[in-house]
Every structure is written in C-alpha cells, then in structure tokens.
Amino acid sequence: MQGFINNYLIEFGHVATFTAFIILLVQASAPWLAGRLQSPALARSGIMASYIVLILMTIGGATLIHAFVVSDFTVLYVASHSNRELPLLYKVTALWGGHEGSLFLWAWILTAFTCLLAFQGKRLFPMRLPVMLSVQACLTLGFLGLILFLSNPFERLLPGAMAGKDLNPLLQDPGMAIHPPMLYLGYVGFSIPFAFAMTAMLTRWETTLWIGLIRRWTLFAWTMLTVGIMLGGWWAYYELGWGGYWAWDPVENASFMPWLLGTALIHSITVQENRRMLQTWNLFLAISTFALSLLGTFLVRSGVLSSVHAFAVDPGRGLYILLFMGTVLVISFGLFLAKGRVDTQREAMSSSVSREMLFVMNNVLFTVLCVLVMLGTLYPLALEAINGAKITVGAPYFNATLIPFFFLVILLMGIAPATPWRKVNLSRLWSRLWFPVVAGFSGIAAMYAWDDKAHWFAYVGTGLVAFVLMAMLVDFFRNASRRAKQNNENIISAWLFLVKRNRRYYGGMFVHFGVLIIAIGMIGSGLFRSEQVVLMAKGDVLEIGNEQLRFDGVKQFKKDNYFALQGQFALLGTDIVIKPERRKYPVQEAPTTESGIDSSWARDVYIVIGEVVNGRYSVHAYVNPLVEWIWLGGFIIVFGIGWSLSQRMREKKVHTAGVVKQGSVA
Amino acid sequence: MKKYKKTILVFLLTLFISSSVFSAEVAEDPIERKMLDIAEKLRCTVCQNQPVAESRSELATDMKDLITEKLKQGRSEQEIIQYFVDRYGDYVLLEPPQSGNGALLWIMPPMLLLLAVLAAVLMMKSRREKLAFTPPPTLSDADKERIRLAREDDSGKK
Amino acid sequence: MGKAWWAIVPVLVILFGLLSYGLTSNPKHIPSPLIGKQFPIIEGKDLNGNSVTLGVIDGKPTVVNVWASWCAACRTEHNVLIRGARRYGNNISLVAINYKDELANAKRWLNQLGDPYQWSFHDLSGRAGLELGVYGVPETFFVNKQGIIVEKISAPLTDAQFAAGVELMNK
Numbered sequence: 001m002q003g004f005i006n007n008y009l010i011e012f013g014h015v016a017t018f019t020a021f022i023i024l025l026v027q028a029s030a031p032w033l034a035g036r037l038q039s040p041a042l043a044r045s046g047i048m049a050s051y052i053v054l055i056l057m058t059i060g061g062a063t064l065i066h067a068f069v070v071s072d073f074t075v076l077y078v079a080s081h082s083n084r085e086l087p088l089l090y091k092v093t094a095l096w097g098g099h100e101g102s103l104f105l106w107a108w109i110l111t112a113f114t115c116l117l118a119f120q121g122k123r124l125f126p127m128r129l130p131v132m133l134s135v136q137a138c139l140t141l142g143f144l145g146l147i148l149f150l151s152n153p154f155e156r157l158l159p160g161a162m163a164g165k166d167l168n169p170l171l172q173d174p175g176m177a178i179h180p181p182m183l184y185l186g187y188v189g190f191s192i193p194f195a196f197a198m199t200a201m202l203t204r205w206e207t208t209l210w211i212g213l214i215r216r217w218t219l220f221a222w223t224m225l226t227v228g229i230m231l232g233g234w235w236a237y238y239e240l241g242w243g244g245y246w247a248w249d250p251v252e253n254a255s256f257m258p259w260l261l262g263t264a265l266i267h268s269i270t271v272q273e274n275r276r277m278l279q280t281w282n283l284f285l286a287i288s289t290f291a292l293s294l295l296g297t298f299l300v301r302s303g304v305l306s307s308v309h310a311f312a313v314d315p316g317r318g319l320y321i322l323l324f325m326g327t328v329l330v331i332s333f334g335l336f337l338a339k340g341r342v343d344t345q346r347e348a349m350s351s352s353v354s355r356e357m358l359f360v361m362n363n364v365l366f367t368v369l370c371v372l373v374m375l376g377t378l379y380p381l382a383l384e385a386i387n388g389a390k391i392t393v394g395a396p397y398f399n400a401t402l403i404p405f406f407f408l409v410i411l412l413m414g415i416a417p418a419t420p421w422r423k424v425n426l427s428r429l430w431s432r433l434w435f436p437v438v439a440g441f442s443g444i445a446a447m448y449a450w451d452d453k454a455h456w457f458a459y460v461g462t463g464l465v466a467f468v469l470m471a472m473l474v475d476f477f478r479n480a481s482r483r484a485k486q487n488n489e490n491i492i493s494a495w496l497f498l499v500k501r502n503r504r505y506y507g508g509m510f511v512h513f514g515v516l517i518i519a520i521g522m523i524g525s526g527l528f529r530s531e532q533v534v535l536m537a538k539g540d541v542l543e544i545g546n547e548q549l550r551f552d553g554v555k556q557f558k559k560d561n562y563f564a565l566q567g568q569f570a571l572l573g574t575d576i577v578i579k580p581e582r583r584k585y586p587v588q589e590a591p592t593t594e595s596g597i598d599s600s601w602a603r604d605v606y607i608v609i610g611e612v613v614n615g616r617y618s619v620h621a622y623v624n625p626l627v628e629w630i631w632l633g634g635f636i637i638v639f640g641i642g643w644s645l646s647q648r649m650r651e652k653k654v655h656t657a658g659v660v661k662q663g664s665v666a
Numbered sequence: 667m668k669k670y671k672k673t674i675l676v677f678l679l680t681l682f683i684s685s686s687v688f689s690a691e692v693a694e695d696p697i698e699r700k701m702l703d704i705a706e707k708l709r710c711t712v713c714q715n716q717p718v719a720e721s722r723s724e725l726a727t728d729m730k731d732l733i734t735e736k737l738k739q740g741r742s743e744q745e746i747i748q749y750f751v752d753r754y755g756d757y758v759l760l761e762p763p764q765s766g767n768g769a770l771l772w773i774m775p776p777m778l779l780l781l782a783v784l785a786a787v788l789m790m791k792s793r794r795e796k797l798a799f800t801p802p803p804t805l806s807d808a809d810k811e812r813i814r815l816a817r818e819d820d821s822g823k824k
Numbered sequence: 825m826g827k828a829w830w831a832i833v834p835v836l837v838i839l840f841g842l843l844s845y846g847l848t849s850n851p852k853h854i855p856s857p858l859i860g861k862q863f864p865i866i867e868g869k870d871l872n873g874n875s876v877t878l879g880v881i882d883g884k885p886t887v888v889n890v891w892a893s894w895c896a897a898c899r900t901e902h903n904v905l906i907r908g909a910r911r912y913g914n915n916i917s918l919v920a921i922n923y924k925d926e927l928a929n930a931k932r933w934l935n936q937l938g939d940p941y942q943w944s945f946h947d948l949s950g951r952a953g954l955e956l957g958v959y960g961v962p963e964t965f966f967v968n969k970q971g972i973i974v975e976k977i978s979a980p981l982t983d984a985q986f987a988a989g990v991e992l993m994n995k
Contacts, residue, residue, distance in 0.1 A: 242720045249715050284829070304846035315847045322843055333832050360789075364782045372775055378842060379762075379771055385845045389767050390854055392709045394717070394760035401775040532694045533702060540692045711854060711959040724924070725959060728950040753957035755857045785828060 013063025014154035020056035021144045028137035031130040046133035047118045054111045074160035077153040083166035085561040093177035094167045100153035107143040109188045135195040142324040169585050169592050175235035183228030187293035189221025194290035197283050201335040207279040211272045222262045223641045230634040241593045241608045243622040248398040250305040253377045254296035257370050261289040264366035271359045283340045287332045294325045353424045358416040414468035440467030461523045507644025514636030524626025535616040545623030548572040567609040580609040701733045709760045856976040863967045866952050870943040881971045885993035886917040888965040892925045893933035895961040901980035908986040909940035920944040968993045
C-alpha cells in the first residue's frame with residue numbers, strides 16, 4: 001500500500017492539475033455559452049468552477065510538496081532541486097526553486113485569487129462576475145498550458161535517482177525562500193484590476209462604478225510586490241557579498257516596471273474617486289501593470305536577456321510565453337483603443353495648478369520612469385538587432401539617468417498633499433510650503449557642511465528629504481491644531497484621533513514617510529560608503545570608515561550540509577566579533593561566501609573573507625552608513641498600507657451603492 | 667642559571683612587544699584600489715551582468731591581474747580601459763558609450779521627460795477648453811411668470 | 825488628445841519584434857572588434873618548450889584554434905580540425921593556443937585524440953587569450969596572408985565554418 005501511494009500519489013496530483021485545466025475551459029467559455037444557450041445557470045457555473053479548480057490545484061501542489069518532503073527522486077523536478085540532507089523548510093520552499101515549480105505556484109496563486117474574486121463578486125457585482133471569471137480563466141489556462149505541456153513539474157524520472165542534486169545554496173536562505181511567493185502575489189494580484197478593466201471594456205461598465213472596488217486589490221498587490229522587491233534587495237545585500245542591494249539587472253528591472261506603474265495606478269485611482277477624472281489613464285494603467293507582470297515572466301524564463309537571476313534557458317518555452325503574452329496584449333490594448341478611451345469626464349480641471357494636475361504629473365513621471373527602465377533593459381537587444389553591435393547597459397547608466405526623476409517624484413510628494421483639489425490659491429500654498437522650503441535649503445547647507453566634496457545627488461537628495469519631512473510636519477500640525485482648538489484637547493491626542501479616523505489619508509502619509517526613510521538610507525549607503533580590499537595576517541588591524549577591525553584568525557567546522565571556514569574580526573572598542581564565512585557544499589562544486597555583518601542604525605560594518613595569498617587572507621571590508629534605514633522604511637511602508645486598508649465598513653457600503661461620495665473620508 | 671633565565675625573559679618580552687609592531691595596521695594598496703576602480707567599470711564577459719570587480723570567475727581574475735600589471739607599468743586608466751575595449755568591444759564597458767552606439771540612450775531620458783510634460787500640459791489645456799463652463803441660460807420673463815404661478819398653485823394646495 | 829494613445833500600437837509592434845528577435849539571438853555571444861585588424865605578435869613557448877611566436881605569418885593563411893583539455897566542447901570540434909588539416913594540407917597553417925592548461929594534461933589530450941597542429945602555444949596564464957579577446961573555449965581565428973584577422977568563431981567549429989573561413993582567408 002505504501003509503495004502504491006509513493007508511486008502514484010504524484011500522478012494523482014498530475015491528473016488533478018489536468019482536470020483543473022479542463023474545468024477552466026468551462027469557466028472561460030461560460031458567459032458566452034450561457035448567452036448562446038440562454039441559460040443563466042450556466043453563467044453562474046463559473047463560480048463553482050473556480051472553487052473546484054482551486055481545490056484541484058491545491059491537491060496538485062500538495063502532492064508536489066509531499067514528493068519533496070519524502071525525497072521522492074522519481075519525480076524529475078524533485079531530483080533536480082532537492083537532496084535528502086536538505087533542511088525540511090527548504091525542501092518545501094524548493095517547490096518554487098526552479099522554473100516548473102515556480103510557474104505552478106504562479107498558477108496556484110492565480111486560481112486562489114480568482115476564488116476570492118468570485119466570493120467578493122457574488123455579492124457586489126453578480127451580473128458581471130461571469131465575464132470576470134472568464135478573463136481570469138483564460139489567463140490561468142495560458143499558464144497551465146505552459147505547465148502541463150512544456151514545463152511539467154510532475155514529470156517522472158524512472159528509475160528514480162539515487163541522490164538528489166540539491167537546491168542551489170544561494171536559495172537556502174529564509175529571505176530567498178519567501179521572496180518568490182511575495183513577488184508572485186504582487187504579479188498575480190495585478191491580474192484583478194486587469195480583469196476589471198477587461199470586463200469594463202467588454203460589458204460597458206463605467207469606471208466610476210468599479211474603481212473603488214479595485215483600490216484594495218491594487219494596494220494589496222502593490223504591497224506584496226514591494227515586499228518581494230525589498231526582500232530581494234535585502235537578500236542580495238546579506239548573501240551576495242558585494243555590499244549592495246540593487247544592480248539594475250534585467251530581472252530586477254522586470255519586477256520594478258510593474259511596481260512603477262502600480263504606484264501610478266494607486267495614485268490615479270485616488271483622483272478618480274475624488275474628482276471623477278482620469279478614467280482612460282486608469283484603464284490604461286490597469287492593463288499595462290499586469291502586462292508588465294507578464295513581460296517580467298517572459299524575460300526571466302526565455303533566456304532572451306543575460307542575467308544572474310534567469311532560469312534555465314529554453315527558447316521553446318520562451319516562444320510559448322511570447323505568443324501567450326502577445327495574444328493577451330493585442331486583445332486588451334485593442335479593446336482599449338477601440339472602446340476604452342471614454343470621455344465621460346463630467347468635470348473640468350479648473351486651473352493649471354491643483355492637486356489633480358499634480359497627480360497627472362505623477363502619472364507622467366512614473367510612466368516615463370517605467371519606459372526608461374524598459375529602454376535601458378531592452379536597448380542592448382535592439383542595438384544588436386539593428387547593427388549586430390553588443391553593448392552593456394549597467395548600473396552606472398540607470399543610476400545616473402533615473403535618480404533625477406526620483407528626485408522629482410519626491411518633490412511632488414511634498415507639494416501635492418499641501419495642494420487642494422480643484423483650484424489652488426498660490427499664496428495659501430506658499431504659506432504652507434515656505435517653511436518646508438527653508439528646511440530644504442537648510443538640509444542642503446547641512447549636507448554641504450558635513451561633506452563638501454560629495455556627489456550632487458547627496459545635496460539635492462538631502463534638501464528634498466528635509467523639504468518633504470517638514471511639509472508633512474506642517475500638514476500634521478495644521479490639521480491637529482485645528483482640531484485641538486475645536487475640541488479643547490492637546491495637540492498630540494488631536495493628531496492621534498485624526499490618524500485613527502482618517503486611516504486612508506494617514507496610511508498614505510505613513511507610506512510616504514517610509515519612502516523618505518528609504519531615501520535617507522540610500523543616500524547614506526549609496527554615496528558615503530567606505531570600501532577597502534586588503535591582505536591580512538592574524539593580528540593585523542584595518543582602519544575603515546570610523547571603525548577599526550582586528551583580524552584574529554579563522555575557525556573551521558562542519559554544519560548541516562556544508563563545511564565552513566570562519567574568519568574572526570574584532571571590532572576594536574567594542575565586544576563585537578564579526579564572522580564572515582566561506583562555505584563548501586559537497587554536492588555543488590563552487591564554494592559560497594557568507595558576509596559577516598555588524599549592523600547598527602548608524603552604519604553596517606560588512607566583511608567578506610576571500611582566498612589565502614602568501615599566507616595572508618584577502619579581506620574585502622565595507623562600511624555602509626544608514627543602510628538599515630532602507631529595510632526600516634520598507635516596514636513603515638507595509639505598516640502604512642495596512643493602516644490605510646483598515647479603514648472600515650462605512651466606506652465599503654458607500655461603494656456598493658455605486659456612488660462615490662464627494663469629499664468622503666477618502 | 668638565573669642570568670640565563672633573565673636573558674631569555676627579556677628576549678621573549680622584546681619579541682612580544684615588537685610583534686605588536688609587526689602585526690601592522692594594514693592599509694589598502696593604492697594600486698589595488700586603482701585596479702578595483704577600473705574593474706568596477708568593466709563588465710565580466712563570461713558572467714551575467716556583473717562588473718569584473720565583483721565577479722569570481724577565472725576570466726575576471728585574469729583581467730584583474732592584467733590591470734594590476736599595466737598599472738605597475740604606469741599605464742593610465744583610459745589606456746587600460748581602451749585596451750579591453752579594443753579586444754572585447756563596447757560590450758565590456760558597464761556604462762554605455764556616450765557617443766555612437768550609446769548616444770540614443772543618453773538623449774532619451776531628458777527628451778522623454780520634456781515630451782511627456784508637454785503632452786500632459788496640452789492634454790489638460792484641450793480638456794479645459796472642451797468642458798469650459800457654460801453659464802445656465804437666464805430666465806425669460808414668461809418663464810418667471812410660469813414659476814410664480816406654479817408656486818402659488820402649490821401653496822394653494824397646501 | 826485621445827489620439828495620443830494610439831502610440832501604443834508602434835510600441836507594441838516594436839516590443840514584439842524585438843523580443844522575437846531576442847529568442848533567436850544568443851545573449852552570450854560577443855562580436856569581435858579584432859576582425860579586420862592585424863593579428864598581434866605574441867611570443868612564448870609551445871608545449872615542448874620551444875620558442876614560438878603567434879602572429880608571424882610565413883606566407884600562408886593561418887588558422888589559430890584556442891583549446892584546452894578541460895574543455896568538453898573542444899572534443900566535439902577536434903575531428904573537424906583534423907579533417908580540416910588534412911583537406912587543406914599545405915595551403916594553410918594550423919596552429920593552436922593551449923589555454924590555461926597543465927602541460928601534462930594537454931600533451932595527454934593530444935596523444936589520445938591526435939595533433940593536427942603545427943604547434944600549440946602554451947598560454948598558462950591566459951594573457952595571450954586576453955590579448956585576443958578570448959572569453960571562452962573553444963574559439964578559432966582565421967588569419968589571411970597579410971596577417972589580418974578575417975573571422976573569429978566563438979563556438980565549437982563545424983566543417984562548414986572551417987570551409988567558409990578558408991574561403992575568407994583566400995580572398
């Protein structure tokens with residue numbers, strides 16, 4: 001019996017996944033068939049179908065995870081990515097350690113979200129739900145088609161391998177373990193606004209009526225994508241040993257492009273809710289953000305671009321994804337150009353300077369940023385296609401050209417909240433902003449006093465951060481003191497009350513604050529880093545940044561599935577010993593390094609130990625000021641989104657009625 | 667015997683003190699630093715999108731050694747970079763060249779921004795004109811009379 | 825301004841064209857800027873310890889093959905080189921650069937598989953390779969009578985490529 005289970009459990013999962021594929025065909029065609037056959041019940045069948053598909057996909061996934069956990073090496077995918085010695089946690093996360101399994105995860109998340117959509121739609125938009133579910137089904141079919149016919153994780157290796165190949169050591173890390181699921185939650189999350197947009201264009205559903213419904217979905221997807229990207233950067237910093245966190249690698253850019261447009265979408269939705277404008281922009285952004293998720297999938301898995309992150313190259317799969325993506329984009333943008341540019345705006349933008357206009361500028365900036373990232377990433381390919389020449393577009397290019405745009409974004413971040421809707425009274429605006437402007441220039445002066453030879457990014461960046469921080473403070477102070485006077489309470493409790501009542505607004509402010517913290521971290525670690533590469537013998541002392549490191553030799557030991565050589569570096573003036581390692585995993589040939597890091601809010605001391613040269617160890621040491629602020633900023637952003645999303649039921653009811661209240665707690 | 671012990675002790679002590687002078691404060695070799703600065707700008711041709719300075723591949727190590735040797739010979743950064751470009755092409759530069767093949771890349775960012783801002787401003791201007799506020803028509807005397815009568819009617823019914 | 829959205833169409837067309845092209849191209853292949861330039865003079869020793877010089881052309885077009893005993897792909901192209909040496913015989917010179925290889929391993933390899941080369945330059949440090957823009961093994965240079973590099977193949981050589989290279993050299 002046990003043998004039977006072991007041999008056939010995985011096949012059961014395979015069959016379940018195939019059945020899901022069949023049912024999805026029903027789900028996709030339900031609305032059209034229902035129209036043909038005049039059967040309303042058939043239209044609603046999509047809901048039940050989506051539930052069944054989720055159950056089947058879960059069964060499929062469960063059998064795969066089971067295969068990993070029991071180290072069933074008759075499954076090719078398990079044999080290629082796992083090993084009996086692997087810790088249990090990584091046996092499970094190995095499911096998405098390779099191309100086939102990670103695709104399966106993508107598809108599973110898509111079916112889960114479809115179910116949630118069905119659940120929400122039954123109540124809120126029952127008439128249009130069948131079409132929505134059909135859109136989702138078509139997307140899922142595209143992925144399952146790829147999985148079942150070209151990248152099958154259930155493929156057997158008979159007779160089974162004696163030992164597994166082991167998971168890439170770089171992936172045997174908690175950060176790397178949840179990085180893909182977070183990213184996929186983001187990518188797939190953006191399929192929901194996409195489905196809304198498609199349904200709106202297919203069934204003539206006015207944007208105003210559903211834009212509020214996608215706000216939470218969009219925020220959720222954006223947050224997951226942000227967390228995924230931050231995890232990637234955090235992991236790169238801790239694991240890869242070059243003291244940096246973002247390299248503008250094509251695959252990193254692939255995740256950054258939907259993030260940029262997603263940010264634009266979030267802000268654009270706010271304009272629509274408040275002023276009933278930018279319908280066309282919102283449709284465009286909803287479609288494009290998801291389109292970029294698909295593009296990202298293509299770039300990572302097709303071998304078109306050279307990248308440290310890319311999965312194994314296979315042009316066959318690449319062709320399939322390209323065709324799939326092409327079909328989706330042609331249909332969605334075709335519909336958009338035919339029907340989507342609806343001009344039902346009822347109110348004019350009343351003057352040139354208003355919050356609406358600043359939001360439009362925001363949309364423009366983020367779209368331009370996205371286009372530039374795409375340009376830089378695809379330019380080498382384009383050049384090669386034109387004249388066969390090969391060039392590299394690396395980090396120095398992106399940093400030099402994009403950071404000024406980010407500065408503009410930060411500037412907007414400071415001005416927009418102080419600018420009212422509709423029409424601005426310039427003198428009133430100035431009364432709110434003059435103090436922040438002073439703060440900004442003080443910031444520049446302070447930075448200049450600290451270091452007068454820094455890159456100009458440092459001065460402008462500090463000035464802008466100071467400007468926006470002060471603008472936020474002024475805003476809070478104004479609002480809180482007004483309330484404090486009215487209700488005769490102290491300013492702190494007034495402010496806390498406002499924060500609790502206006503969760504959407506203040507959640508957004510928290511997110512902006514998080515962005516500022518990240519900016520501070522990037523200015524510090526990006527522009528004021530110290531780096532030294534030296535050969536050290538036992539007892540040698542290295543002076544770097546404001547720190548002194550004394551090398552106290554090495555220790556050697558075995559742990560889990562690797563051998564380690566660990567350097568001992570004493571941080572003089574403290575009790576701290578920093579311990580970078582070189583590890584050798586017997587199954588994989590190449591050794592890996594683990595950086596030794598001592599973190600504090602002021603700076604990280606970061607050490608990588610290398611080879612022995614003439615009896616001395618090669619040591620690469622960095623001091624990264626303020627780098628931990630970047631991760632802190634990430635947490636603040638997530639907190640801010642959570643706060644914003646916790647705005648309660650009152651708002652939901654308003655949207656069910658299909659009317660957006662003017663000036664509501666928005 | 668005691669004399670010998672003293673001598674040995676003094677000898678060991680001297681050794682100990684001078685060893686802390688020998689375990690020197692290390693500083694970076696300026697040539698190594700220069701080499702790494704150059705290696706930061708060159709792309710490792712067998713790696714996927716990494717600078718030579720960060721790569722652990724054999725080719726990158728060979729390149730770093732060659733850079734060090736050329737620096738010791740007194741070559742300038744410009745000459746060394748040109749050496750590699752002559753043999754591996756522009757591909758070996760991490761930052762695209764500012765002229766020729768890379769020119770478009772550097773022009774696009776400011777150009778795009780200008781275009782986009784222009785487009786947005788024009789878009790808003792046209793929208794403003796299209797939906798310009800038209801004042802409601804003024805009531806004619808006949809209309810005013812009809813309203814008065816209707817009001818009287820209402821108050822009568824009440 | 826609704827017309828402006830139609831700009832999406834050319835963007836999509838270009839994007840798809842580009843990505844389709846991308847599927848057919850090899851991101852690892854680097855075109856060589858040395859084609860059309862003089863083959864550099866590099867002095868050193870061959871596998872038997874004799875002094876040899878790369879880049880000195882003795883009146884015949886020369887094929888320079890870069891190989892190593894640790895390179896699996898070099899095995900697959902080796903027969904191509906043996907056939908080429910036999911077919912074109914005295915009309916060309918065939919020399920090699922043994923790249924970053926131990927002498928013993930290199931000699932054993934040639935003993936086992938045959939030695940079509942006049943001599944193999946022993947480039948233990950990889951310097952000669954760097955001088956020639958070598959980024960992987962195997963690679964093959966086709967040099968004409970004037971010492972100009974007319975072609976560089978950065979992959980295991982095929983018979984067809986060998987023939988095409990010889991034709992280019994004789995032009």
